[in-house]
Amino acid sequence: MIENPATSRIETRSGTVGAVEHAIAILHCLSGSPEPLGINEIARRIGLHKSSISRLVATLVAARLVERDTASARIKLGPGLVLLAAPVLAELHIKDLVRPALEDLAVRSGETASYNMWDGREAVTIEQVPGPGAVRIFSEPGRRDPGHCTACGKILLAHEPEDVIEAHCAGALERFNERTITDPAALRLELATSRQRGYALNFGELDSEISAISAVSHDAQGKVVGSITVTVPSYRFTQERQEDLIAMVVETARRVSRRRD
Amino acid sequence: MIENPATSRIETRSGTVGAVEHAIAILHCLSGSPEPLGINEIARRIGLHKSSISRLVATLVAARLVERDTASARIKLGPGLVLLAAPVLAELHIKDLVRPALEDLAVRSGETASYNMWDGREAVTIEQVPGPGAVRIFSEPGRRDPGHCTACGKILLAHEPEDVIEAHCAGALERFNERTITDPAALRLELATSRQRGYALNFGELDSEISAISAVSHDAQGKVVGSITVTVPSYRFTQERQEDLIAMVVETARRVSRRRD
């Protein structure tokens, strides 16, 4: 029903409930935006009528999955999500396993360390520990990184099923600078390489001043759940440091992948 | 419209979208259950047909808000919730403000400290730091505590709007032992007292071996967002310790309520 270019896409699959898909689209839409959105803005992005969005939002507000910003009356994600996510977070051992590992990594590497997960479209920063240096990379939890031009995005995408990778490569690969990989074939190769060597690199492909290394972590069943990333100012990303940093990232990723719950 | 004891209730309000309410009911249902649930079990609790639940769940699975347990194929909350909650958690300063405060409190009090939020029906443990002692209270994040017989439940409920309090007092107040407050009038008084003195106490009203102290924390706008709780084995909850513990809890709650974002 749509051909709106820059929208959070809706595709009415069968065997699923449309209204709920729309509600979820709203959540993703808000999650993708750094600031609260108005009803009209959401309607524009999703491709539904104002009135429908208004009612859907009212439903989500009642459950506190979203809330209205006190000042602007615009809509943002709400505390109800934290309540629902709490047991999942506990099971993922974010606090007692991932966070200490990130702190350790940040100290040893001297750079910002983060933990990311793949949301089906992009990599999302879940947890982050800034490096000790004066010049440091800063990124808020919730930040989203594209799959074709960031270290965490590439390594997480590389571990998705083949059809997801294919769809992504075939889609629009936005160019951010001359380093960005925009050729589908080149990206396919890059992902395959990253997957088999166990880590992905980013040489300023999104922002030329920022480089990074990322490796995936597994859960007790061996399923990929997230990735450990170190983000480094490009001018510090020298040949000799790369080896050490890669080793640290890979080792940290393995450490948080501990067997057993 | 409720006479079903152990169900996540549905009430079809106007101006909202029914199907989405049902999907949210499923999430709450799963959140309330310590273990994964089958389609039939969910259908029973929500009061919808198997087939409807099946389709709703399929929709939620596609968005990874829920997932199927690898072993049992039953349904539990999924990692997509973590992705959505990440930005909200950051804004609530759980990691950089609440957690350190809890660690400090756990050390100083020698008891388990936790942070809880109200989900509209019960108090939910968001973050928790076990005490240093050999005998310690343990509670998983995601754990839910009733509003009429726990410290965090009482203090959070006491700060809800008047109609919520009234509805709760008028509802079924389950008796767990001889200390549980089951008289509506007594509960109303208890809540009012707790609110005005700034903290709530629990003298083994849920489990006679467990006592607790809890005080609310505010956000930058002064709105109540959660509560700080210390949980103490009842045999250690002596008169002389109470004063000190109360002071610590109240002070910690104020500390995490810092003005400023």
Place this chain on the structure above:
DNA sequence: GTTTATGTTGCGTATGACGCAACATCGTTG
């Protein structure tokens, strides 16, 4: 004042969400 943007609320219609029942799988038990 006029004008533009933004959000909520009846209202009719056609879409689709629900319940039913048949069909698959399993796991269990005699």
Place this chain on the structure above:
DNA sequence: CAACGATGTTGCGTCATACGCAACATAAAC
């Protein structure tokens, strides 16, 4: 091994309802 029970998915018809429209409210812009 057959027979059973319990569980989950999938057409199918129908009635509820989610959607778009348009009018109304508010508020901001110039």
